[in-house]
Amino acid sequence: MYERILVPLDGSKLAETVLTNVEDIMVKMAPETESEVTLLEVVSGLTYNALTRDRRAQVPLEEHELEEVKAEAMAYLNQTAAPLKAKGIKVTTMVAVGDVAEEIVKAAHEVKANIIAMSTHGFSGIKRWALGSIADRVVKISDIPTMVIRAKGG
Template identity: 40%
Template sequence: MKKMNPIKTVVTPIDFSDNAGTVVESAAYVAGTFGAALHVIFVVQNFEDYSGFFVPQMNVPNIEHELFTGAEEQMTAFCREHNGYFEKAGVSIIESKVLVGDVSEKIVEYASEKKSDLIIMGTHGYKGVERIMFGSVADKVVKTAKCPVMTINPYTCCE
């Protein structure tokens, strides 16, 4: 039987939904338990994916820049808000990053670049139109990641 690699790096994608706090706290607990570095990432969906849709006249580069800048500000606030939990869980190395592109592809690419030993992500984030348009990000990550993926159902965990 093949042994699993030690868990030294955990990547956790978030989406700033109401469930993100539960997911990142679960990831912090796991990272702290193993003494692993925790990478919290958010991916801004790029507008190239809308090329088949009718998009009214707008300045796409400006909108993407504004979304990226807004996401960076949200990430800073999110990590600051959860800093006490990171400390309590014993996570000493925390990196946060905002990326742009296809959400599932960027998650898998980032985890691969960081030689992640584990991806921990939620099974539910935003719902409705976003889910219909983009499909299940968690499903795509589970199927394509080169490391194990732990999914957290925020509606059933941590009660």
């Protein structure tokens, strides 16, 4: 079964919609199975160039700026984990820096996840083509099963 589930989040309520499904799975398994959920947020080590105000002109964050961003992400994950922990679900949190899809797959291997559970905004057509899909990329590059839930309101 799914003893270890990796749940990538991006800080949005839409991304968090997958947590209801994960909670259902974990509550049903909890008495019989030693199970764990890992909440992950991947942050970029880049920001736009403030001088040009061009978002395509990416520049690396200073080390102290990156540490602030990582600390904010960890605080968010810990806050998000609290309701799951209150229901007796074992939850760990982690923050990674880099390409989102690649870091999700890397983290899944690190925590030995049996499944990656994530939501998608459910875009289609030109909007999907223009914005791309992290969920699509994860499904394509991962050798770990991935459960993709369409976010309500997406």
